[in-house]
Amino acid sequence: MKIYCAKHGGFCFGVTRAIKTALDAAKEGKAVYSLGPLIHNRIAVEDLRKKGIITVDTIGEIKNKKVIIRSHGIHPDILKKLKKKNFEIIDATCPRVRRAQRYVEKLIKEGYYVIIVGEKDHPEVKGLLGYAGNKADIYSDQLKLKKRRVGVVPQTTLDIEHFNQVVSNLMGNVLEMKIYNTICHETILRIKEALHIAKKADLMIVVGGKNSANTTRLYQICKKYKRAYHIESVDEISPAWFADVKSIGITAGASTPNKQVQDVVKYLRKMFPK
Ligand code: SF4
Known part of the structure:
Protein backbone atom coordinates (compact mmCIF):
# COMPACT_ATOMS: atom_id res chain seq x y z
CA MET A 1 0.00 0.00 0.00
CA PHE A 11 -1.98 23.83 11.65
CA CYS A 12 -1.49 27.01 9.66
CA PHE A 13 0.59 29.98 10.81
CA GLY A 14 -2.42 31.82 12.31
CA VAL A 15 -3.66 28.85 14.31
CA THR A 16 -0.16 27.96 15.58
CA ARG A 17 0.28 31.58 16.67
CA ALA A 18 -3.12 31.73 18.42
CA ILE A 19 -2.48 28.51 20.33
CA LYS A 20 0.99 29.58 21.42
CA THR A 21 -0.36 32.97 22.53
CA ALA A 22 -3.16 31.31 24.53
CA LEU A 23 -0.85 28.74 26.15
CA ASP A 24 1.67 31.43 27.12
CA ALA A 25 -1.13 33.51 28.65
CA ALA A 26 -2.53 30.51 30.54
CA LYS A 27 0.91 29.79 32.03
CA GLU A 28 0.58 33.04 33.99
CA GLY A 29 -1.89 31.21 36.21
CA LYS A 30 -5.32 32.60 35.35
CA ALA A 31 -7.56 30.63 32.95
CA VAL A 32 -7.93 32.14 29.47
CA TYR A 33 -11.43 32.28 27.98
CA SER A 34 -12.11 31.95 24.28
CA LEU A 35 -15.38 33.20 22.81
CA GLY A 36 -16.08 30.17 20.63
CA PRO A 37 -13.50 27.38 20.14
CA LEU A 38 -9.94 28.60 19.62
CA ILE A 39 -9.69 26.13 16.78
CA HIS A 40 -12.37 24.11 15.02
CA ASN A 41 -11.18 20.78 16.32
CA ARG A 42 -13.07 19.05 19.13
CA ILE A 43 -10.14 16.92 20.37
CA ALA A 44 -7.68 19.83 20.40
CA VAL A 45 -10.18 22.09 22.20
CA GLU A 46 -10.60 19.46 24.92
CA ASP A 47 -6.83 19.23 25.26
CA LEU A 48 -6.57 23.03 25.53
CA ARG A 49 -9.24 23.07 28.24
CA LYS A 50 -7.02 20.86 30.40
CA LYS A 51 -4.27 23.47 29.94
CA GLY A 52 -6.47 26.36 31.11
CA ILE A 53 -7.98 27.60 27.84
CA ILE A 54 -11.73 27.48 28.23
CA THR A 55 -14.28 27.83 25.44
CA VAL A 56 -17.43 29.83 26.17
CA ASP A 57 -20.25 31.10 23.97
CA THR A 58 -21.02 34.41 25.67
CA ILE A 59 -19.19 37.23 27.46
CA GLY A 60 -21.31 36.52 30.55
CA GLU A 61 -19.62 33.13 30.99
CA ILE A 62 -16.12 34.63 31.30
CA LYS A 63 -15.29 34.41 34.98
CA ASN A 64 -11.99 36.31 35.28
CA LYS A 65 -12.18 38.95 32.51
CA LYS A 66 -9.26 37.34 30.61
CA VAL A 67 -10.24 36.70 27.02
CA ILE A 68 -8.40 35.66 23.87
CA ILE A 69 -9.50 36.71 20.41
CA ARG A 70 -9.28 33.82 17.99
CA SER A 71 -7.25 33.74 14.77
CA HIS A 72 -10.55 34.36 12.85
CA GLY A 73 -10.88 37.79 14.49
CA ILE A 74 -14.01 39.15 16.08
CA HIS A 75 -16.91 41.49 15.32
CA PRO A 76 -15.76 45.02 16.32
CA ASP A 77 -18.93 45.57 18.38
CA ILE A 78 -17.96 42.64 20.62
CA LEU A 79 -14.43 44.02 20.89
CA LYS A 80 -15.83 47.40 21.97
CA LYS A 81 -18.02 45.70 24.56
CA LEU A 82 -15.01 43.83 26.01
CA LYS A 83 -12.96 47.03 26.17
CA LYS A 84 -15.80 48.92 27.82
CA LYS A 85 -16.03 46.24 30.50
CA ASN A 86 -12.25 46.47 31.07
CA PHE A 87 -11.48 42.91 30.02
CA GLU A 88 -7.88 41.81 29.66
CA ILE A 89 -7.83 41.20 25.91
CA ILE A 90 -5.25 38.94 24.28
CA ASP A 91 -5.56 39.55 20.57
CA ALA A 92 -4.58 36.48 18.52
CA THR A 93 -6.33 37.63 15.34
CA CYS A 94 -4.24 36.29 12.47
CA PRO A 95 -2.42 39.25 10.84
CA ARG A 96 -3.74 38.05 7.47
CA VAL A 97 -7.34 38.21 8.74
CA ARG A 98 -6.60 41.64 10.26
CA ARG A 99 -5.43 42.77 6.83
CA ALA A 100 -8.75 41.63 5.30
CA GLN A 101 -10.62 43.59 8.00
CA ARG A 102 -8.63 46.73 7.11
CA TYR A 103 -9.42 46.31 3.40
CA VAL A 104 -13.13 46.10 4.20
CA GLU A 105 -12.91 49.32 6.26
CA LYS A 106 -10.98 51.02 3.45
CA LEU A 107 -13.51 50.03 0.79
CA ILE A 108 -16.39 51.35 2.90
CA LYS A 109 -14.54 54.66 3.44
CA GLU A 110 -13.97 54.94 -0.31
CA GLY A 111 -17.69 54.47 -0.94
CA TYR A 112 -17.70 50.99 -2.43
CA TYR A 113 -20.54 48.55 -1.97
CA VAL A 114 -18.72 45.69 -0.26
CA ILE A 115 -19.29 42.04 -1.06
CA ILE A 116 -17.69 39.42 1.15
CA VAL A 117 -17.24 36.01 -0.40
CA GLY A 118 -17.36 33.27 2.21
CA GLU A 119 -19.51 31.29 4.63
CA LYS A 120 -22.07 33.54 6.30
CA ASP A 121 -21.91 31.74 9.65
CA HIS A 122 -18.13 31.63 9.88
CA PRO A 123 -16.67 33.87 12.63
CA GLU A 124 -14.17 35.43 10.23
CA VAL A 125 -16.95 36.46 7.84
CA LYS A 126 -19.10 37.80 10.70
CA GLY A 127 -16.10 39.88 11.82
CA LEU A 128 -15.54 41.21 8.28
CA LEU A 129 -19.20 42.20 8.08
CA GLY A 130 -18.74 44.09 11.34
CA TYR A 131 -15.77 46.02 9.92
CA ALA A 132 -18.04 47.06 7.08
CA GLY A 133 -20.38 48.54 9.70
CA ASN A 134 -22.80 45.72 8.82
CA LYS A 135 -23.34 47.47 5.46
CA ALA A 136 -21.78 44.75 3.30
CA ASP A 137 -23.42 41.73 1.74
CA ILE A 138 -22.25 38.17 1.62
CA TYR A 139 -22.10 36.83 -1.91
CA SER A 140 -24.72 34.31 -2.91
CA ASP A 141 -26.15 33.30 -6.29
CA GLN A 142 -29.37 35.08 -5.32
CA LEU A 143 -27.67 38.42 -4.62
CA LYS A 144 -29.35 41.15 -6.69
CA LEU A 145 -26.73 43.74 -7.56
CA LYS A 146 -28.00 47.29 -7.78
CA LYS A 147 -24.68 49.03 -7.12
CA ARG A 148 -22.18 50.02 -9.79
CA ARG A 149 -19.00 50.38 -7.69
CA VAL A 150 -18.28 47.14 -5.92
CA GLY A 151 -15.44 46.08 -3.60
CA VAL A 152 -14.86 42.37 -3.15
CA VAL A 153 -13.07 40.65 -0.27
CA PRO A 154 -12.86 36.85 0.07
CA GLN A 155 -12.63 34.83 3.29
CA THR A 156 -8.98 33.85 3.83
CA THR A 157 -9.77 30.13 3.47
CA LEU A 158 -11.81 30.35 0.27
CA ASP A 159 -11.05 28.07 -2.67
CA ILE A 160 -9.48 30.30 -5.32
CA GLU A 161 -11.36 28.51 -8.14
CA HIS A 162 -14.65 29.39 -6.45
CA PHE A 163 -13.50 32.99 -5.99
CA ASN A 164 -12.59 33.28 -9.69
CA GLN A 165 -16.07 32.05 -10.54
CA VAL A 166 -17.71 34.60 -8.24
CA VAL A 167 -15.63 37.45 -9.69
CA SER A 168 -16.58 36.43 -13.21
CA ASN A 169 -20.29 36.23 -12.22
CA LEU A 170 -20.12 39.74 -10.74
CA MET A 171 -18.19 41.20 -13.67
CA GLY A 172 -21.19 41.44 -15.97
CA ASN A 173 -23.22 43.48 -13.48
CA VAL A 174 -20.90 46.23 -12.30
CA LEU A 175 -19.16 49.26 -13.72
CA GLU A 176 -16.20 49.20 -11.38
CA MET A 177 -14.89 46.38 -9.23
CA LYS A 178 -12.06 46.62 -6.71
CA ILE A 179 -10.77 43.24 -5.54
CA TYR A 180 -8.56 42.53 -2.58
CA ASN A 181 -7.26 39.02 -2.82
CA THR A 182 -7.14 38.08 0.85
CA ILE A 183 -7.11 34.33 0.24
CA CYS A 184 -4.30 33.02 2.40
CA HIS A 185 -1.45 31.34 0.52
S1 SF4 B 1 -5.33 33.68 7.23
FE1 SF4 B 1 -6.48 31.98 8.09
S2 SF4 B 1 -5.59 30.18 7.04
FE2 SF4 B 1 -4.16 31.85 6.74
S3 SF4 B 1 -2.66 31.68 8.37
FE3 SF4 B 1 -4.25 33.09 9.07
S4 SF4 B 1 -5.72 31.82 10.18
FE4 SF4 B 1 -4.46 30.45 8.95
Whole structure:
Protein backbone atom coordinates (compact mmCIF):
# COMPACT_ATOMS: atom_id res chain seq x y z
CA MET A 1 0.00 0.00 0.00
CA LYS A 2 1.39 3.38 -0.99
CA ILE A 3 0.59 6.20 1.46
CA TYR A 4 0.87 9.82 0.33
CA CYS A 5 0.73 12.35 3.16
CA ALA A 6 0.39 16.07 2.41
CA LYS A 7 3.34 18.21 3.51
CA HIS A 8 1.09 21.23 3.86
CA GLY A 9 -1.64 19.67 6.01
CA GLY A 10 -2.21 20.60 9.65
CA PHE A 11 -1.98 23.83 11.65
CA CYS A 12 -1.49 27.01 9.66
CA PHE A 13 0.59 29.98 10.81
CA GLY A 14 -2.42 31.82 12.31
CA VAL A 15 -3.66 28.85 14.31
CA THR A 16 -0.16 27.96 15.58
CA ARG A 17 0.28 31.58 16.67
CA ALA A 18 -3.12 31.73 18.42
CA ILE A 19 -2.48 28.51 20.33
CA LYS A 20 0.99 29.58 21.42
CA THR A 21 -0.36 32.97 22.53
CA ALA A 22 -3.16 31.31 24.53
CA LEU A 23 -0.85 28.74 26.15
CA ASP A 24 1.67 31.43 27.12
CA ALA A 25 -1.13 33.51 28.65
CA ALA A 26 -2.53 30.51 30.54
CA LYS A 27 0.91 29.79 32.03
CA GLU A 28 0.58 33.04 33.99
CA GLY A 29 -1.89 31.21 36.21
CA LYS A 30 -5.32 32.60 35.35
CA ALA A 31 -7.56 30.63 32.95
CA VAL A 32 -7.93 32.14 29.47
CA TYR A 33 -11.43 32.28 27.98
CA SER A 34 -12.11 31.95 24.28
CA LEU A 35 -15.38 33.20 22.81
CA GLY A 36 -16.08 30.17 20.63
CA PRO A 37 -13.50 27.38 20.14
CA LEU A 38 -9.94 28.60 19.62
CA ILE A 39 -9.69 26.13 16.78
CA HIS A 40 -12.37 24.11 15.02
CA ASN A 41 -11.18 20.78 16.32
CA ARG A 42 -13.07 19.05 19.13
CA ILE A 43 -10.14 16.92 20.37
CA ALA A 44 -7.68 19.83 20.40
CA VAL A 45 -10.18 22.09 22.20
CA GLU A 46 -10.60 19.46 24.92
CA ASP A 47 -6.83 19.23 25.26
CA LEU A 48 -6.57 23.03 25.53
CA ARG A 49 -9.24 23.07 28.24
CA LYS A 50 -7.02 20.86 30.40
CA LYS A 51 -4.27 23.47 29.94
CA GLY A 52 -6.47 26.36 31.11
CA ILE A 53 -7.98 27.60 27.84
CA ILE A 54 -11.73 27.48 28.23
CA THR A 55 -14.28 27.83 25.44
CA VAL A 56 -17.43 29.83 26.17
CA ASP A 57 -20.25 31.10 23.97
CA THR A 58 -21.02 34.41 25.67
CA ILE A 59 -19.19 37.23 27.46
CA GLY A 60 -21.31 36.52 30.55
CA GLU A 61 -19.62 33.13 30.99
CA ILE A 62 -16.12 34.63 31.30
CA LYS A 63 -15.29 34.41 34.98
CA ASN A 64 -11.99 36.31 35.28
CA LYS A 65 -12.18 38.95 32.51
CA LYS A 66 -9.26 37.34 30.61
CA VAL A 67 -10.24 36.70 27.02
CA ILE A 68 -8.40 35.66 23.87
CA ILE A 69 -9.50 36.71 20.41
CA ARG A 70 -9.28 33.82 17.99
CA SER A 71 -7.25 33.74 14.77
CA HIS A 72 -10.55 34.36 12.85
CA GLY A 73 -10.88 37.79 14.49
CA ILE A 74 -14.01 39.15 16.08
CA HIS A 75 -16.91 41.49 15.32
CA PRO A 76 -15.76 45.02 16.32
CA ASP A 77 -18.93 45.57 18.38
CA ILE A 78 -17.96 42.64 20.62
CA LEU A 79 -14.43 44.02 20.89
CA LYS A 80 -15.83 47.40 21.97
CA LYS A 81 -18.02 45.70 24.56
CA LEU A 82 -15.01 43.83 26.01
CA LYS A 83 -12.96 47.03 26.17
CA LYS A 84 -15.80 48.92 27.82
CA LYS A 85 -16.03 46.24 30.50
CA ASN A 86 -12.25 46.47 31.07
CA PHE A 87 -11.48 42.91 30.02
CA GLU A 88 -7.88 41.81 29.66
CA ILE A 89 -7.83 41.20 25.91
CA ILE A 90 -5.25 38.94 24.28
CA ASP A 91 -5.56 39.55 20.57
CA ALA A 92 -4.58 36.48 18.52
CA THR A 93 -6.33 37.63 15.34
CA CYS A 94 -4.24 36.29 12.47
CA PRO A 95 -2.42 39.25 10.84
CA ARG A 96 -3.74 38.05 7.47
CA VAL A 97 -7.34 38.21 8.74
CA ARG A 98 -6.60 41.64 10.26
CA ARG A 99 -5.43 42.77 6.83
CA ALA A 100 -8.75 41.63 5.30
CA GLN A 101 -10.62 43.59 8.00
CA ARG A 102 -8.63 46.73 7.11
CA TYR A 103 -9.42 46.31 3.40
CA VAL A 104 -13.13 46.10 4.20
CA GLU A 105 -12.91 49.32 6.26
CA LYS A 106 -10.98 51.02 3.45
CA LEU A 107 -13.51 50.03 0.79
CA ILE A 108 -16.39 51.35 2.90
CA LYS A 109 -14.54 54.66 3.44
CA GLU A 110 -13.97 54.94 -0.31
CA GLY A 111 -17.69 54.47 -0.94
CA TYR A 112 -17.70 50.99 -2.43
CA TYR A 113 -20.54 48.55 -1.97
CA VAL A 114 -18.72 45.69 -0.26
CA ILE A 115 -19.29 42.04 -1.06
CA ILE A 116 -17.69 39.42 1.15
CA VAL A 117 -17.24 36.01 -0.40
CA GLY A 118 -17.36 33.27 2.21
CA GLU A 119 -19.51 31.29 4.63
CA LYS A 120 -22.07 33.54 6.30
CA ASP A 121 -21.91 31.74 9.65
CA HIS A 122 -18.13 31.63 9.88
CA PRO A 123 -16.67 33.87 12.63
CA GLU A 124 -14.17 35.43 10.23
CA VAL A 125 -16.95 36.46 7.84
CA LYS A 126 -19.10 37.80 10.70
CA GLY A 127 -16.10 39.88 11.82
CA LEU A 128 -15.54 41.21 8.28
CA LEU A 129 -19.20 42.20 8.08
CA GLY A 130 -18.74 44.09 11.34
CA TYR A 131 -15.77 46.02 9.92
CA ALA A 132 -18.04 47.06 7.08
CA GLY A 133 -20.38 48.54 9.70
CA ASN A 134 -22.80 45.72 8.82
CA LYS A 135 -23.34 47.47 5.46
CA ALA A 136 -21.78 44.75 3.30
CA ASP A 137 -23.42 41.73 1.74
CA ILE A 138 -22.25 38.17 1.62
CA TYR A 139 -22.10 36.83 -1.91
CA SER A 140 -24.72 34.31 -2.91
CA ASP A 141 -26.15 33.30 -6.29
CA GLN A 142 -29.37 35.08 -5.32
CA LEU A 143 -27.67 38.42 -4.62
CA LYS A 144 -29.35 41.15 -6.69
CA LEU A 145 -26.73 43.74 -7.56
CA LYS A 146 -28.00 47.29 -7.78
CA LYS A 147 -24.68 49.03 -7.12
CA ARG A 148 -22.18 50.02 -9.79
CA ARG A 149 -19.00 50.38 -7.69
CA VAL A 150 -18.28 47.14 -5.92
CA GLY A 151 -15.44 46.08 -3.60
CA VAL A 152 -14.86 42.37 -3.15
CA VAL A 153 -13.07 40.65 -0.27
CA PRO A 154 -12.86 36.85 0.07
CA GLN A 155 -12.63 34.83 3.29
CA THR A 156 -8.98 33.85 3.83
CA THR A 157 -9.77 30.13 3.47
CA LEU A 158 -11.81 30.35 0.27
CA ASP A 159 -11.05 28.07 -2.67
CA ILE A 160 -9.48 30.30 -5.32
CA GLU A 161 -11.36 28.51 -8.14
CA HIS A 162 -14.65 29.39 -6.45
CA PHE A 163 -13.50 32.99 -5.99
CA ASN A 164 -12.59 33.28 -9.69
CA GLN A 165 -16.07 32.05 -10.54
CA VAL A 166 -17.71 34.60 -8.24
CA VAL A 167 -15.63 37.45 -9.69
CA SER A 168 -16.58 36.43 -13.21
CA ASN A 169 -20.29 36.23 -12.22
CA LEU A 170 -20.12 39.74 -10.74
CA MET A 171 -18.19 41.20 -13.67
CA GLY A 172 -21.19 41.44 -15.97
CA ASN A 173 -23.22 43.48 -13.48
CA VAL A 174 -20.90 46.23 -12.30
CA LEU A 175 -19.16 49.26 -13.72
CA GLU A 176 -16.20 49.20 -11.38
CA MET A 177 -14.89 46.38 -9.23
CA LYS A 178 -12.06 46.62 -6.71
CA ILE A 179 -10.77 43.24 -5.54
CA TYR A 180 -8.56 42.53 -2.58
CA ASN A 181 -7.26 39.02 -2.82
CA THR A 182 -7.14 38.08 0.85
CA ILE A 183 -7.11 34.33 0.24
CA CYS A 184 -4.30 33.02 2.40
CA HIS A 185 -1.45 31.34 0.52
CA GLU A 186 -1.60 28.53 3.10
CA THR A 187 -5.13 27.79 1.85
CA ILE A 188 -3.96 27.80 -1.75
CA LEU A 189 -1.05 25.44 -0.95
CA ARG A 190 -3.29 23.02 0.98
CA ILE A 191 -5.89 22.82 -1.77
CA LYS A 192 -3.28 22.52 -4.52
CA GLU A 193 -1.46 19.72 -2.74
CA ALA A 194 -4.69 17.90 -1.77
CA LEU A 195 -5.77 17.98 -5.42
CA HIS A 196 -2.41 16.71 -6.57
CA ILE A 197 -2.59 13.76 -4.14
CA ALA A 198 -6.29 13.07 -4.85
CA LYS A 199 -5.49 12.68 -8.52
CA LYS A 200 -2.86 9.98 -7.93
CA ALA A 201 -4.19 8.13 -4.83
CA ASP A 202 -7.04 5.59 -5.00
CA LEU A 203 -8.70 6.96 -1.88
CA MET A 204 -8.41 10.13 0.22
CA ILE A 205 -8.60 10.57 3.99
CA VAL A 206 -9.10 14.15 5.18
CA VAL A 207 -8.30 14.60 8.87
CA GLY A 208 -9.85 17.36 10.96
CA GLY A 209 -12.80 18.68 12.91
CA LYS A 210 -16.24 18.10 11.38
CA ASN A 211 -16.92 21.71 12.46
CA SER A 212 -13.90 23.02 10.56
CA ALA A 213 -14.95 24.88 7.42
CA ASN A 214 -11.59 24.59 5.70
CA THR A 215 -11.26 20.85 6.45
CA THR A 216 -14.78 20.24 5.12
CA ARG A 217 -13.89 22.21 1.99
CA LEU A 218 -10.74 20.11 1.45
CA TYR A 219 -12.88 16.99 1.80
CA GLN A 220 -15.42 18.28 -0.74
CA ILE A 221 -12.66 19.12 -3.19
CA CYS A 222 -11.01 15.70 -2.76
CA LYS A 223 -14.26 13.80 -3.22
CA LYS A 224 -14.77 15.41 -6.61
CA TYR A 225 -11.83 13.31 -7.77
CA LYS A 226 -11.70 10.24 -5.54
CA ARG A 227 -13.60 8.35 -2.91
CA ALA A 228 -12.87 10.37 0.22
CA TYR A 229 -13.52 10.19 3.96
CA HIS A 230 -13.50 13.04 6.47
CA ILE A 231 -12.42 11.75 9.88
CA GLU A 232 -11.64 13.33 13.22
CA SER A 233 -9.65 10.40 14.59
CA VAL A 234 -8.31 6.94 13.71
CA ASP A 235 -11.29 5.27 15.47
CA GLU A 236 -13.45 6.14 12.47
CA ILE A 237 -11.26 4.27 9.97
CA SER A 238 -12.82 1.06 8.66
CA PRO A 239 -10.70 -1.72 7.07
CA ALA A 240 -13.55 -2.22 4.57
CA TRP A 241 -12.58 1.06 2.89
CA PHE A 242 -9.36 -0.41 1.56
CA ALA A 243 -10.51 -3.41 -0.46
CA ASP A 244 -9.19 -2.96 -4.03
CA VAL A 245 -7.14 0.07 -2.96
CA LYS A 246 -3.43 0.32 -3.75
CA SER A 247 -2.72 3.84 -2.55
CA ILE A 248 -4.10 6.18 0.11
CA GLY A 249 -3.79 9.97 0.24
CA ILE A 250 -3.91 11.85 3.55
CA THR A 251 -4.45 15.55 4.04
CA ALA A 252 -5.66 17.81 6.86
CA GLY A 253 -7.21 21.20 7.40
CA ALA A 254 -5.51 24.26 8.88
CA SER A 255 -7.02 23.54 12.30
CA THR A 256 -5.85 19.93 12.59
CA PRO A 257 -3.03 19.25 15.07
CA ASN A 258 -0.07 17.49 13.44
CA LYS A 259 -0.36 14.73 16.04
CA GLN A 260 -3.83 13.78 14.74
CA VAL A 261 -2.42 13.47 11.21
CA GLN A 262 0.58 11.47 12.40
CA ASP A 263 -1.73 9.14 14.36
CA VAL A 264 -3.60 8.36 11.13
CA VAL A 265 -0.34 7.77 9.23
CA LYS A 266 0.96 5.46 11.98
CA TYR A 267 -2.33 3.56 12.14
CA LEU A 268 -2.35 2.96 8.39
CA ARG A 269 1.33 1.99 8.32
CA LYS A 270 0.57 -0.61 11.00
CA MET A 271 -2.40 -1.86 9.00
CA PHE A 272 -0.34 -2.00 5.79
CA PRO A 273 3.30 -2.69 6.70
CA LYS A 274 5.71 -2.08 3.84
S1 SF4 B 1 -5.59 30.18 7.04
FE1 SF4 B 1 -4.16 31.85 6.74
S2 SF4 B 1 -5.33 33.68 7.23
FE2 SF4 B 1 -6.48 31.98 8.09
S3 SF4 B 1 -5.72 31.82 10.18
FE3 SF4 B 1 -4.46 30.45 8.95
S4 SF4 B 1 -2.66 31.68 8.37
FE4 SF4 B 1 -4.25 33.09 9.07
